[in-house]
Amino acid sequence: MTAFNPPTGVLLGQYIPGTKAWDKARAGLCITATEIAAVMGLSPWASRFSLWHKKAGLPTPPFETNPAVEWGNRLEPVVAQKFADEHPEIELRTTGTWRHRDREWQRATPDRIAQDRLVEVKTSPFGDGWGPSGSDELPIYYRCQVQWQLDTLGLDVCHVALLVSGHDYREYVVEYDETDAKVMRGAAEEFLNDVRQGNRPPIDGADATYQTIRVQPVGREERDVEISAEHAADYDIAQQAYRAADTELTRARGQILDAIGTGYRAVHGDRRIAYRTVKDDGTTLALQPYRGTSA
CATH class of the missing domain: 3.90.320.10 (Lambda Exonuclease; Chain A)
Structure with a gap:
């Protein structure tokens, strides 16, 4: 040794x-x-x-x-x-x-x-x-x-x-x-x-x-806090982008779920994209992404 x-x-x-x-x-x-x-x-x-x-x-x-x-x-x-x-x-x-x-x-x-x-x-x-x-x-x-x-x-x-x-x-x-x-x-x-x-x-x-950031303040005061125009606009834009992305994600989920049918996994070549979980009656519970993908 x-x-x-x-x-x-x-x-x-x-x-x-x-x-x-x-x-x-x-x-x-x-x-x-x-x-x-x-x-x-x-x-x-x-x-x-x-x-x-x-x-x-x-x-x-x-x-x-x-x-x-x-x-x-x-x-x-x-x-x-x-x-x-x-x-x-x-x-x-x-x-x-x-x-x-x-x-x-x-x-x-x-x-x-x-x-x-x-x-x-x-x-x-x-x-x-x-x-x-x-x-x-x-x-x-x-x-x-x-x-x-x-x-x-x-x-x-x-x-x-x-x-x-x-x-x-x-x-x-x-x-x-x-x-x-x-x-x-x-x-x-x-x-x-x-x-x-x-x-x-x-x-x-x-x-x-x-x-x-969430754990910094403790308690709540009944007062308004003025924020900058930049922060307000940034938040509004991000919210709009989130709603748009959420809609696109729902569409993409629907496409994959429709393609899977009664199957289990959605794959592309040697890559696993997402998998389908089911309820007791066999209907779809959810479409879950494999890590590194967005399903």
Whole structure:
């Protein structure tokens, strides 16, 4: 078995996710591997706006688990064991929360560590954004996470073990990219400076931004608030566009549902577009899109 070469990062400790100790290790003015994609404006779960409020100690929506998160956590040790079975020459170890040896604010909590490399474990219902097994094609937000982990720990390679749809096992190899890491570090430092100086990011269209705005005010005063002509016009235009898009979406749904008939899935080539759910009597309940499509 290959000798274990420790990373150059500083191990802060091994914490159970969700505990106070775990939260403390990730709190304050630091950027973790799961946050760097939000800093870059590339996260599907958080925005620069929502992360800024979190780092500034302002109200943010509470984290709510869902089946994807639950089963991702449940399956992590199973997928990690599959990787270990495929690579008996590598000693796979659990790890903890790390910081960069020089940059105390740079944090990462990789899933596993194996000799001189990291191993990340992921699950995906449909595999959207993932390339063929053996490639380095990851969704951009996971690539950010992996590069941040490698940069934090001072390592050069990360293996990603992925389970798609509960049965399709794949592996990816991502090498450290110094240029990408430098860009992310610069963006993270600028972001943290904005937090210190109170420079709030602009409001964008991310749902995380809207949900963060929702939890800021508490209570209601019986008063009118004058808004700008620009904000009023922007809202009116967006509402009109939404109604028009909703009408077009209903038409597109009708076309697909009509084409499916008594079938189950709508496909185009090797792409699944949408699927039909039914009531107990066999009539249509709904047309559901596959991830990455709009049905």
